[in-house]
Amino acid sequence: MTVIQELKTFDGCGGGTGSSTTDCTKGVLAMKCCTTDASSKLSIDEISAPSTSSSGIIKIKNLNANELSKGDTIFSRCKEIDLEFENLKYTVRKFSFAEKNFITKEILHGINGVFRSGELSAVMGPSGSGKSTLLNILSGFRISGSTGTVKVNGKVISTNSEKYRELSCYIIQDDMLRSHLTVGETMMLAANLKLGYNVTKVQKENLINNILSQLSLQHRYNVFVDKLSGGQKKRLAIALELISNPPVLYLDEPTTGLDSSSCSQCIDLLKKLASQGHTIICTIHQPSAMLFERFDKLYTLVDGYCMYQGPVKELIPFLADQNLLCPTYHNPADYLLEVAVGDHNCDLDKLINAANKKYHEDVDFNRVKNFAKQIHIEKLELGTGSAANKLTKSLKFLSLDHEKQPTDELVFEEMKALKATAGGNNDVDSYDSAQEDSLQQNQPVNSTKPLIKPASFFMQYLLLLNRNLICVRRNYGPYLIRLTSHILVALLFGYIYRNVGVNANTALANYVYIYGTLLLTLYTGKMPVILTCKRNYTSYNGLKSLNERYGLILKSISLSKRTSQFDRPCICVACYAFISLHLTGNDLFDENRIYYFVSLCIMVSITAQAYGFFFGANFPTKLAIFLGPVWGCVLSVFGFCSGYLDITPLFRWMWHISFMRAGLHGILNTLYGMNRKPLDCPENMMYCHFHKPKYFLKFMKVDDVNMFDSFTTLFVSSGIVYLLTLIILWYKLNKR
Numbered sequence: 001m002t003v004i005q006e007l008k009t010f011d012g013c014g015g016g017t018g019s020s021t022t023d024c025t026k027g028v029l030a031m032k033c034c035t036t037d038a039s040s041k042l043s044i045d046e047i048s049a050p051s052t053s054s055s056g057i058i059k060i061k062n063l064n065a066n067e068l069s070k071g072d073t074i075f076s077r078c079k080e081i082d083l084e085f086e087n088l089k090y091t092v093r094k095f096s097f098a099e100k101n102f103i104t105k106e107i108l109h110g111i112n113g114v115f116r117s118g119e120l121s122a123v124m125g126p127s128g129s130g131k132s133t134l135l136n137i138l139s140g141f142r143i144s145g146s147t148g149t150v151k152v153n154g155k156v157i158s159t160n161s162e163k164y165r166e167l168s169c170y171i172i173q174d175d176m177l178r179s180h181l182t183v184g185e186t187m188m189l190a191a192n193l194k195l196g197y198n199v200t201k202v203q204k205e206n207l208i209n210n211i212l213s214q215l216s217l218q219h220r221y222n223v224f225v226d227k228l229s230g231g232q233k234k235r236l237a238i239a240l241e242l243i244s245n246p247p248v249l250y251l252d253e254p255t256t257g258l259d260s261s262s263c264s265q266c267i268d269l270l271k272k273l274a275s276q277g278h279t280i281i282c283t284i285h286q287p288s289a290m291l292f293e294r295f296d297k298l299y300t301l302v303d304g305y306c307m308y309q310g311p312v313k314e315l316i317p318f319l320a321d322q323n324l325l326c327p328t329y330h331n332p333a334d335y336l337l338e339v340a341v342g343d344h345n346c347d348l349d350k351l352i353n354a355a356n357k358k359y360h361e362d363v364d365f366n367r368v369k370n371f372a373k374q375i376h377i378e379k380l381e382l383g384t385g386s387a388a389n390k391l392t393k394s395l396k397f398l399s400l401d402h403e404k405q406p407t408d409e410l411v412f413e414e415m416k417a418l419k420a421t422a423g424g425n426n427d428v429d430s431y432d433s434a435q436e437d438s439l440q441q442n443q444p445v446n447s448t449k450p451l452i453k454p455a456s457f458f459m460q461y462l463l464l465l466n467r468n469l470i471c472v473r474r475n476y477g478p479y480l481i482r483l484t485s486h487i488l489v490a491l492l493f494g495y496i497y498r499n500v501g502v503n504a505n506t507a508l509a510n511y512v513y514i515y516g517t518l519l520l521t522l523y524t525g526k527m528p529v530i531l532t533c534k535r536n537y538t539s540y541n542g543l544k545s546l547n548e549r550y551g552l553i554l555k556s557i558s559l560s561k562r563t564s565q566f567d568r569p570c571i572c573v574a575c576y577a578f579i580s581l582h583l584t585g586n587d588l589f590d591e592n593r594i595y596y597f598v599s600l601c602i603m604v605s606i607t608a609q610a611y612g613f614f615f616g617a618n619f620p621t622k623l624a625i626f627l628g629p630v631w632g633c634v635l636s637v638f639g640f641c642s643g644y645l646d647i648t649p650l651f652r653w654m655w656h657i658s659f660m661r662a663g664l665h666g667i668l669n670t671l672y673g674m675n676r677k678p679l680d681c682p683e684n685m686m687y688c689h690f691h692k693p694k695y696f697l698k699f700m701k702v703d704d705v706n707m708f709d710s711f712t713t714l715f716v717s718s719g720i721v722y723l724l725t726l727i728i729l730w731y732k733l734n735k736r
């Protein structure tokens with residue numbers, strides 16, 4: 001079993017941080033590789049093995065944590081992951097206006113494919129061919145509607161499982177980076193969230209420096225993210241993912257929006273990562289010929305079918321076999337897309353069938369090659385030795401006879417027989433799936449994963465709260481505008497409604513001032529949130545790809561966001577309230593009325609924010625900016641100048657949930673209730689009906705209101721709306 005054990009050890013050592021070089025397929029290893037051992041003690045394993053050695057002696061030298069030099073990191077390697085998918089279908093059910101019924105549309109039609117560790121793969125195809133859909137399904141981003149088999153290193157795995165998702169990350173096109181944080185702060189936040197606090201700060205700093213220097217971003221450490229170029233932002237997005245060192249990286253059009261030199265740098269970086277053992281799959285649109293040939297593998301889709309898959313360098317011969325001759329000096333990528341859209345008079349069905357046949361041949365070839373590797377025939381491709389010749393024959397046999405579908409055990413036995421005939425050492429007793437089992441169980445040999453725990457919910461909350469507060473502090477422009485506008489409106493209202501709160505004959509004018517105050521707090525609370533939270537929640541969608549624990553991260557992000565946003569409406573509304581109350585003659589300090597007034601305004605603003613979150617997060621922005629105000633308007637109707645019993649029983653529930661009604665009633669009660677002394681009646685007036693404030697409350701049909709009811713309605717409705725938003729978002733994020 002020596003050989004299998006060696007292969008397992010190799011399996012762990014696919015990647016690194018620049019301090020390692022490795023060629024696992026040929027068994028050449030000379031790397032410095034860090035890991036944490038089972039007793040959670042940090043150690044560095046220095047591994048060396050003789051090249052192409054069949055006996056493969058691997059020396060492991062343990063160094064202790066103190067020996068960590070600046071360039072060392074806790075992650076120096078990633079698991080090698082070969083990803084296969086078979087008969088992958090994706091169907092959506094949607095309403096057809098033409099047919100006035102729901103119809104089912106198949107988007108991916110049972111495609112097969114394989115993406116291997118160490119390869120940089122491009123997924124190409126015309127617009128709408130299914131590239132993003134394929135990546136979404138493979139990354140586990142989309143589950144419902146998809147069928148088929150996905151295999152990780154030969155073992156079937158559910159793309160819905162946590163273990164599967166931990167293997168990969170998905171870097172989406174739009175960067176979701178916080179512009180008010182520096183590169184270093186962004187990286188440290190991600191490291192704290194992903195690695196938790198079992199890893200020391202020094203180790204995290206080493207890791208960050210290492211990743212940034214690999215990605216040529218070291219010199220931008222203290223630069224704000226919004227000052228980075230497009231290419232640098234893309235690299236930072238990749239750097240953030242590399243913190244957890246996932247073996248599989250999906251990138252949605254990583255070169256879009258970049259100039260040619262940034263494109264080139266980006267592809268260089270991806271090549272480098274692939275050479276460290278990562279499996280890199282990216283969608284790409286019309287790359288230049290130079291860029292195109294730097295990809296190792298190409299997967300082409302057309303209308304949800306695979307039109308070509310294989311090495312980039314084999315594309316032209318493959319097309320030539322189908323009588324499609326790419327003109328000299330023509331960009332092969334352009335030619336491929338021209339073929340895919342039906343130019344050059346090609347029969348696409350024939351091409352799709354040929355691609356399918358090629359796929360099966362390649363699968364068989366690799367299968368035999370893997371077994372050959374297990375029984376020490378490593379120079380199969382070089383064609384030396386009698387064993388290699390026999391294997392090649394066997395390979396042909398297997399490739400051509402697809403109907404036979406021999407089992408792994410059968411092929412293995414055949415290999416053993418061939419090896420024996422060829423006179424080799426028969427030191428492999430039976431087919432061993434241990435290597436694959438370890439991957440299936442997500443327990444790779446020497447895995448460092450189990451010791452790395454993301455930060456707890458409370459720590460995530462504190463970290464994100466701190467981040468939000470930093471962003472709020474640095475982004476003071478909008479805050480100043482908000483504060484200034486509140487002060488200006490307070491001055492304006494104060495000018496229009498000067499001293500209306502003092503006199504009995506201006507009670508109705510005071511009512512209008514109160515109503516205006518509520519509208520101001522409603523709209524300034526709700527609208528900014530509607531417009532900004534979409535982006536935030538879209539970025540949570542992005543977070544799904546970061547292998548975060550959705551529930552925890554979502555709750556902590558939302559909570560921290562809310563906490564960090566409380567101060568703004570509170571300060572702005574309080575400023576508005578104190579100024580306008582003074583100017584309108586409502587600054588009554590008896591019975592703490594002024595403080596009730598300010599608290600009620602702040603509560604209305606916070607509840608309006610909660611509704612803003614609800615509409616902004618759950619509806620498209622265009623719809624949300626319409627629905628939000630309409631709903632505010634509807635809620636205002638129930639209870640404004642109408643008694644509870646005047647409302648049709650069918651709609652009385654709206655009276656209870658109306659936070660605007662609760663706010664208005666509370667404020668009226670604050671200013672005219674709670675045994676307020678009689679109001680002034682100007683000398684030139686013969687009679688003031690509202691001389692006694694309780695008559696005004698009676699007139700407005702709110703004489704039976706109490707403060708407890710108002711505050712409870714505001715607290716409960718903001719809490720419920722916020723919770724509801726969270727539940728819906730959680731559901732939406734987990735609905736894949």
Ligand SMILES: Nc1ncnc2c1ncn2[C@@H]1O[C@H](COP(=O)(O)OP(=O)(O)OP(=O)(O)O)[C@@H](O)[C@H]1O
Nearest residue numbers: 092093094107125126127128129130131132133134
């Ligand atoms: N949920 C869905 N409902 C309806 N149609 C969908 C859905 N998802 C994808 N499609 C359709 O499937 C097809 C493939 O979409 P996909 O986004 O995967 O294409 P693409 O190759 O990535 O395109 P592009 O290069 O323009 O981004 C499109 O016609 C798209 O309209």
